[in-house]
Amino acid sequence: TAGSAAAPLQAAAPAVSAGDPSPPWMHAPGRPFTVYGQPSKHEQQVIRRISGNRLLPGNGVSLTPLEELEGIITPTGLHFERHHNGVPDIDPAQHRLLIHGRVKRALSFCVDDLLRYPMRSQLLVLECGGNSNAGWHPEPIQRPVGSFHGLVSCSEWTGVPLSVLLDEAGIEPRTTWAVAEGADAFAMNVSLPVAKLMDDAIVALYQNGERLRPEHGYPLRLIVPGWEGVLNVKWLRRLQLSEQPLMARNETAKYTELLPDGKARMFTFVMEAKSLITSPSHGQHLRGPDVYAISGLAWSGRGRIRRVEVSADGGRSWADATLQDPVLPRCMTRFRAAWKWDGRPTVLKSRATDETGDVQPERSALVAQRGTNGYFHYNAIVSWAVDEEGNVRHVYA
Amino acid sequence: TAGSAAAPLQAAAPAVSAGDPSPPWMHAPGRPFTVYGQPSKHEQQVIRRISGNRLLPGNGVSLTPLEELEGIITPTGLHFERHHNGVPDIDPAQHRLLIHGRVKRALSFCVDDLLRYPMRSQLLVLECGGNSNAGWHPEPIQRPVGSFHGLVSCSEWTGVPLSVLLDEAGIEPRTTWAVAEGADAFAMNVSLPVAKLMDDAIVALYQNGERLRPEHGYPLRLIVPGWEGVLNVKWLRRLQLSEQPLMARNETAKYTELLPDGKARMFTFVMEAKSLITSPSHGQHLRGPDVYAISGLAWSGRGRIRRVEVSADGGRSWADATLQDPVLPRCMTRFRAAWKWDGRPTVLKSRATDETGDVQPERSALVAQRGTNGYFHYNAIVSWAVDEEGNVRHVYA
Amino acid sequence: AEALQAPRLGRPVDAQEVARWDLSVFPDGRGLPAGRGNAAEGAILFRQHCAACHGAGGRGASAEELAGGTEPLTSPTPDKTIGLYWPYATTVFDFVRRAKPMTAPGTLSADEVYALTAYLLYANGLLGETDEMDARTLPRLRMPNRDGFTGIDATLPPR
Amino acid sequence: AEALQAPRLGRPVDAQEVARWDLSVFPDGRGLPAGRGNAAEGAILFRQHCAACHGAGGRGASAEELAGGTEPLTSPTPDKTIGLYWPYATTVFDFVRRAKPMTAPGTLSADEVYALTAYLLYANGLLGETDEMDARTLPRLRMPNRDGFTGIDATLPPR
């Protein structure tokens, strides 16, 4: 082992008795300390799945393997990514945040100065508006839950309340919008209502305790709790206050939902109530009739999850799942339920209700309302069929 | 960049105007996606500090750099380590947990089977009983807060409630203790009251969402909420129910606190109320008179933090700090306060009170009660002196 | 918004410096630079910088189609091209200037961006081949789907 | 404790298998294996396996001192050696068998562990050089600091 290689003394020849069941790693020093830990080599399959552009490898997504995880925190290394033109390698000493437009004083902030401001921390879900969009397909996609719904993750974000910086700049009257822009090779830009920014947005500097990682916006990103991923602009360099939205490409051509009547929904910011069972889930196998521990995730951009119901008969009957404490607003809630499987084919579902009373819809209801060309904001109930052999797969039911 | 190296197309020659302040990373594709993320190379100094044994590099500790972190979650890669003989590289397929002794049926559990059990998740502080023990020294140690108090970290732990497994084995009457043992090269063992194990202990399989990492007990560790680190046995292989404690070396020779009268405290399990200011803290520098954002951590093994007071005049007057939501039992609580520094020398302190009314003691009171040879369970108030140049250093005051 | 005591560390920035940082182009034309271009010029630039990904004439390749859409928005398989879907022509300028070409974004001159914008509008049948695009003409171009959107979590600006 | 519905997947294990897994030695001697050893034998083994870290006679080196303590527990600089601090002699056996030597833990035979235990007790002045240690004699040895502890979060077992 690394430990004994580094140890200056020689190991004695082992003299373990034949019946001793103790494994070899109890009989030789283990490896020494590390300055920054990594997952076990036995968990190397637990990775983000990358889906990128052939000619432009920094354009695409990588998804969180939800089926491999438990609890509510997403390890930062597995937090989903969505980049349009790769991850910039930003020198924090050269980075600035400019606040300008309809403000009394245009101001520029360097990162070291922002680190001196009062901060706020919040455990929050971040979900891409395009998450789960395979759900709009006519046939149920046959992929693990993370490769289908994995554009959602949950972290503790810490940073400066944006209201503090906006107050310092001094917002002019009749200022309703702000345009946020990133310092990446896409110069990602979107428009946001100032009311939201003043209410609860933060300029995040830390994720899960440590400084942001490059792919999540190092050194600065905007966090708008409960609102879709694209609005949480990474590598934030500029905030321009304005009386009008910009009508940027990413709020017109994309991140709008075309309805069957040809009209499109614009400024759909809130990620609505959603849940899914991560275990058992697509691709998993039940060994036979027994008690199974159903475990899943629920969240809502509107606030707290109030209730998650689980059905083990394809939606005919529902029972309340147990919500794991703490149940926090706009944060992941882990739900659990015991399920006694009798060995017969059936369909498992979960249904979330949030504190505003918003209920996760059945797919048929969502499609009836939105058609199948909306692309974004798919939050329908997820159904897993279990066959008599115990194989679990995604179905529309 | 890595992104453009991988991109099959050539970048056009940049033609940015002289006045353009946009940095180079806005003009070339960034790097592509990664399957498992890592911190920014600009944060390479944010590491665990290792303090090991010269001849035996796997014997020692590595400390969490608390002064570099914000919020309450410790990134798993920076979670402190305490190993006595290195980190075993355990093949999970070969690992078993044996429950035996005063039970109706001795039972052996493999990891895959444990993954099928109902689980519980909890955000919890884990603190080594020996954390902060430089506080017993006659002179205040001159080190960053993490190198002094960094044997404490906070994670979300998920695993099987131990009560479920003990119920399956069936505890015999008059069983008050259990001996827990690890599968490392130290075969670490300690005795724990069964009442605690039945109450809230878990056999943890996941930390911060993903499977445990090797240095934190992969594939299994015991978690006893609020109790000192050594009891949270890593690489858990055996639980032996008994009517007596084992009087293992790590609960007699070590992890006992010698008092001035020659008697020693034994079975000091609970980590008591504690707090410290992480910013400003030892080694940091204040640029001049201004408003400073005081930020710190408070926790108690007895339950929730009820209150944290901050003093900016060496303890003559105290003001309540703001506790960051959520305030969870036996979990880190981040506290914050604004402080207007007038440029004159002073001393900063923080004082935690938990929901049981336990108040963090001044160092003089703790030393009066325990002497200076206790070694473990140092939870006194921490004092940072600020001099007229804005330099911050550790003092006893 | 809470009243937090905070240092005031923002550095004041004058209008000239702001202008150098500002990449935004609004629907009313605010933010458009001096310069000009037409589709004929843009066609050449498009072949040079864009067609490798977007295909000849912007008909789509490894990257999405930019022109040539035929299926209306009410079709089961709608084409959401610039001509059929985008509400504002200024968006094309804003986006191309900041993000294009993907291999060297933000490197085109103002004239080049006007020309490419003109070309994309021309390829979508919204402009003649030699119609000039500049800070005056571009915001005036009313896009076919200008009124095709409904604001959900925020109201749309008045028309 | 909550009543959770759970599968029952534990595999029953018989007494023989348990015995092979069990490394515990309790103060009453429960868990001690057959075998024997004395300090004279242990001294040789100690020089061979232990002195490199713990120093000659266990006086301390890169690893802590095991014997030779002089300062009482009430001193400002107490010596917490086996003889002065440890409450039970069985703890020495339990610990040496499972963890020693650090370079190859768990590889000593029962006789060797008895001999090393005898040696450490001898070096601490608690035993003669040829006193035999085995499953019967070791638990009977009453350590000087046997009553030196107070239970805080759990009570000590009755004396």
Ligand code: HEC
């Ligand atoms: C190396 C590949 C590549 C090159 C070169 C390229 N593009 Fe693109 N383009 C893309 C990709 C990929 C997208 C989708 C970006 C995204 O949203 O992630 C895109 C999107 C667009 C869009 C938005 C389409 C929509 O419907 O939202 C426009 C407009 C566009 N490109 C114009 C251009 C122009 C003009 C050029 C040349 C000056 C160009 N592109 C060069 C790859 C490329």
Ligand code: HEC
């Ligand atoms: C390679 C170094 C090394 C070797 C060889 C070694 N030890 Fe140790 N020993 C240590 C270290 C380091 C510790 C402290 C372990 C800890 O708690 O982290 C220790 C602790 C001990 C203790 C507990 C001391 C106390 O006061 O708690 C005893 C007893 C002990 N060793 C006995 C032995 C015996 C007997 C041998 C040989 C059979 C041996 N050691 C060989 C390094 C070594």
Ligand SMILES: [Ca+2]
């Ligand atoms: Ca696995």
Ligand SMILES: [Ca+2]
């Ligand atoms: Ca809804």
Ligand SMILES: [Ca+2]
């Ligand atoms: Ca730093």
Ligand SMILES: [Ca+2]
């Ligand atoms: Ca106390």
Ligand SMILES: [Ca+2]
């Ligand atoms: Ca088409």
Ligand SMILES: [Ca+2]
């Ligand atoms: Ca001494």
Ligand SMILES: [Co+2]
């Ligand atoms: Co949306």
Ligand SMILES: [Co+2]
């Ligand atoms: Co203790």
